[in-house]
Amino acid sequence: MRKILIATWLGSMAACAASGALANEELNKMAQNPKDWVMPAGDYANTRYSKLNQINASNVGKLQVAWTFSTGVLRGHEGGPLIIGNTMYVHTPFPNKVYALDLANDNKIVWKYEPKQDPNVIPVMCCDTVNRGLAYGDGKIFLHQADTTLVALDAKTGKVEWTATNGDPSKGSTGTSAALVVKDKVLVGISGGEFGVQCHVTAYDTKSGKQVWRAFSEGPDDQIKFDPEKTTALGKPVGKDSSLKTWEGDQWKIGGGCTWGWMSYDPTLDLVYYGSGNPSTWNPKQRPGDNRWSMTIFARNPDTGAAKWVYQMTPHDEWDYDGVNEMILSDQQVGGAARKLLTHFDRNGLGYTLDRATGELLVAEKYDPKVNWTSGVDMDKNSATYGRPKVVDQYSTDKQGEDHNNKGICPAALGSKDEQPAAYSPDTQLFYVPTNHVCMDYEPFKVSYTAGQPYVGATLSMYPPPGETNMGNFIAWDGKTGKIAWSNKEQFSVWSGALATGGGVVFYGTLEGYLKAVDAKTGKELYKFKTPSGIIGNVTTYEQGGKQYVAVLSGVGGWAGIGLAAGLTDPTAGLGAVGGYAALSNYTSLGGSLTVFALPQ
Amino acid sequence: MIKILAAAMFVVAAGGTAFAEGAGDPAAVKNEDGKYLDKEGNPTYKIAADGTVDWYTYSGYRRYHSECHVCHGPDGMGSTYAPALKDALKTMSYGDFLGVVASGRKNVSSSQENVMPAFGDNPNVACYMDDLYVYLRARADDAVGRVRPAKHEDKSEAYTQAENSCMGKR
Numbered sequence: 119m120r121k122i123l124i125a126t127w128l129g130s131m132a133a134c135a136a137s138g139a140l141a142n143e144e145l146n147k148m149a150q151n152p153k154d155w156v157m158p159a160g161d162y163a164n165t166r167y168s169k170l171n172q173i174n175a176s177n178v179g180k181l182q183v184a185w186t187f188s189t190g191v192l193r194g195h196e197g198g199p200l201i202i203g204n205t206m207y208v209h210t211p212f213p214n215k216v217y218a219l220d221l222a223n224d225n226k227i228v229w230k231y232e233p234k235q236d237p238n239v240i241p242v243m244c245c246d247t248v249n250r251g252l253a254y255g256d257g258k259i260f261l262h263q264a265d266t267t268l269v270a271l272d273a274k275t276g277k278v279e280w281t282a283t284n285g286d287p288s289k290g291s292t293g294t295s296a297a298l299v300v301k302d303k304v305l306v307g308i309s310g311g312e313f314g315v316q317c318h319v320t321a322y323d324t325k326s327g328k329q330v331w332r333a334f335s336e337g338p339d340d341q342i343k344f345d346p347e348k349t350t351a352l353g354k355p356v357g358k359d360s361s362l363k364t365w366e367g368d369q370w371k372i373g374g375g376c377t378w379g380w381m382s383y384d385p386t387l388d389l390v391y392y393g394s395g396n397p398s399t400w401n402p403k404q405r406p407g408d409n410r411w412s413m414t415i416f417a418r419n420p421d422t423g424a425a426k427w428v429y430q431m432t433p434h435d436e437w438d439y440d441g442v443n444e445m446i447l448s449d450q451q452v453g454g455a456a457r458k459l460l461t462h463f464d465r466n467g468l469g470y471t472l473d474r475a476t477g478e479l480l481v482a483e484k485y486d487p488k489v490n491w492t493s494g495v496d497m498d499k500n501s502a503t504y505g506r507p508k509v510v511d512q513y514s515t516d517k518q519g520e521d522h523n524n525k526g527i528c529p530a531a532l533g534s535k536d537e538q539p540a541a542y543s544p545d546t547q548l549f550y551v552p553t554n555h556v557c558m559d560y561e562p563f564k565v566s567y568t569a570g571q572p573y574v575g576a577t578l579s580m581y582p583p584p585g586e587t588n589m590g591n592f593i594a595w596d597g598k599t600g601k602i603a604w605s606n607k608e609q610f611s612v613w614s615g616a617l618a619t620g621g622g623v624v625f626y627g628t629l630e631g632y633l634k635a636v637d638a639k640t641g642k643e644l645y646k647f648k649t650p651s652g653i654i655g656n657v658t659t660y661e662q663g664g665k666q667y668v669a670v671l672s673g674v675g676g677w678a679g680i681g682l683a684a685g686l687t688d689p690t691a692g693l694g695a696v697g698g699y700a701a702l703s704n705y706t707s708l709g710g711s712l713t714v715f716a717l718p719q
Numbered sequence: 720m721i722k723i724l725a726a727a728m729f730v731v732a733a734g735g736t737a738f739a740e741g742a743g744d745p746a747a748v749k750n751e752d753g754k755y756l757d758k759e760g761n762p763t764y765k766i767a768a769d770g771t772v773d774w775y776t777y778s779g780y781r782r783y784h785s786e787c788h789v790c791h792g793p794d795g796m797g798s799t800y801a802p803a804l805k806d807a808l809k810t811m812s813y814g815d816f817l818g819v820v821a822s823g824r825k826n827v828s829s830s831q832e833n834v835m836p837a838f839g840d841n842p843n844v845a846c847y848m849d850d851l852y853v854y855l856r857a858r859a860d861d862a863v864g865r866v867r868p869a870k871h872e873d874k875s876e877a878y879t880q881a882e883n884s885c886m887g888k889r
Contacts, residue, residue: 193832241823523867
């Protein structure tokens with residue numbers, strides 16, 4: 119009897135394997151096994167939460183380094199490893215090496231992949247040669263290389279199964295983001311907002327690498343895959359040419375709206391969620407209009423790319439507040455009713471909670487009290503400006519005009535939070551958010567476009583908010599009410615993805631290089647250890663041989679490595695490089711390595 | 720004859736030394752419509768006693784923080800992957816500076832992957848080479864500090880005309 123059952127089960131597995139639906143279920147199931155870490159964010163909902171609880175609030179103080187691994191690459195290490203069964207997959211920045219390590223056999227290197235890429239792609243990457251990680255599906259590891267090549271590697275051998283070219287680096291397109299596997303497709307975005315790229319999300323067939331669909335962030339309806347009647351914004355159909363109408367002339371063709379952040383997926387609603395980045399250029403005067411659909415949350419069908427709903431957070435951006443940060447999906451009670459929620463911490467300093475089925479806006483509140491460019495979002499459904507942020511004239515770089523230095527805008531262009539992903543714990547129903555606490559002066563001016571050359575058009579300088587000495591905070595956020603539950607000061611921006619666990623402990627890294635563990639309820643610091651370099655990677659956890667491990671990549675760099683390496687500009691020169699103005703280079707140096715922690719035997 | 724040759728060689732050698740050590744004496748000896756030149760005829764900065772900077776230094780500050788700072792860090796201070804130009808300009812001549820900005824530079828080895836792109840075709844940089852040079856020369860000499868210059872000379876009519884024609888503006 120038992121044999122027959124197994125045979126039937128195997129048979130049905132094989133039968134379904136051909137269909138996309140199973141690949142989907144397979145990944146969803148794998149993501150629910152807390153021993154593994156099968157996608158960059160841990161699960162489709164992007165919670166970065168693990169049920170593992172061997173390491174908990176009362177014993178985390180005893181954590182020790184179990185083993186380390188040098189990546190052999192110096193520049194900024196974003197993202198984190200994948201763990202599937204006995205294998206860990208570690209990626210690096212350019213040249214985008216991939217290592218498969220055997221966790222059951224002394225962490226030996228099983229295979230290594232290193233692509234050959236034209237180094238001319240290096241300076242086309244706006245902010246260091248970062249890569250945010252790998253994706254797994256259908257027995258393959260997917261890597262999105264700097265030169266935009268999407269490569270599928272046999273997860274067992276590292277052999278190249280297929281490659282696809284996602285963009286043209288000579289025109290400013292680069293690859294930095296991690297892909298997401300949904301059913302029989304692998305979805306990937308693209309970078310190049312500072313080079314005037316018309317950015318997109320593209321789906322490739324996991325088996326063949328053939329392109330299935332491509333949806334641009336701006337352009338005609340067919341290019342953006344909008345149905346004027348069925349695609350909605352704030353509950354209403356978007357209408358014809360919803361994007362084109364909001365650009366002057368052909369500016370949309372070099373309009374940016376890049377898609378270099380994270381993607382999440384709801385298998386029940388069958389929708390993928392992601393955000394688009396800044397409109398190009400940074401000089402708002404050169405692109406009148408709302409510049410849709412830059413700075414927008416998209417909900418799309420993963421099989422066709424068709425957009426179900428959109429919400430533009432920052433119409434006509436004037437500050438480089440890319441909308442690419444992760445969309446975290448949770449199911450919580452709001453106003454006594456169970457809601458399917460999407461929570462997003464935007465660069466613009468607002469924490470948004472929406473209904474992810476309909477795109478209804480429920481909460482939009484500042485998650486850093488210093489945010490000053492807006493007085494808040496109009497939440498009145500009957501208002502003509504419903505859903506729009508009210509811009510404060512003093513901080514409007516468009517109103518003040520070209521060649522005017524706008525002082526004291528908070529947050530700075532790097533946002534109250536950048537790509538470093540937050541975590542959500544269903545135990546506490548709180549979000550754990552790594553944040554930047556930095557303001558700026560911003561002066562836009564006219565620039566001309568040359569293909570493949572930077573297309574910026576603004577000068578800016580950054581510094582901590584007046585009177586403050588910390589450049590970062592690590593906060594706990596209630597997404598239902600839009601309130602900060604607790605907030606820990608950090609000397610530097612927190613540029614590391616957080617991890618929440620069933621042990622009631624939350625982990626994150628700091629730019630000085632500390633891996634920190636705090637109490638999920640109170641934020642009390644329970645453990646810290648200084649890794650070899652500053653951390654801009656994301657913390658992960660897994661179980662191997664009955665033991666829970668916590669892993670993080672260190673290797674300072676990224677945008678944080680530009681602005682902060684030398685210390686921020688002090689607008690009141692003469693006070694000296696102390697506190698909020700301290701140079702990161704006095705604390706840490708380059709070098710990629712993975713540090714893995716566990717409790718002592 | 721020998722004496723003259725030796726003298727000429729000495730001059731060349733001295734020039735060579737100055738070349739290797741950077742831009743040489745930054746003192747402005749000439750003012751051409753707001754553009755200051757040193758005794759070699761190379762662009763230089765002019766900082767008044769009250770801190771007022773010449774237009775090129777100010778303009779260079781702005782252009783630097785648009786086009787260059789995403790790699791070379793704020794105020795020429797360097798980043799985790801690109802050199803601090805406030806130091807590099809101490810040992811770089813005007814001619815070398817123009818060459819590197821226009822044509823780019825590659826420094827790729829097993830231990831580093833530093834690549835500077837060629838900006839010769841990018842008017843946002845190419846039209847402002849002298850501005851960038853003058854600003855960074857001032858930074859290298861510590862003649863201006865890390866912040867935006869508070870006061871600056873006006874943009875001259877000649878500068879505006881040259882800028883418009885270079886940027887293709889009417």
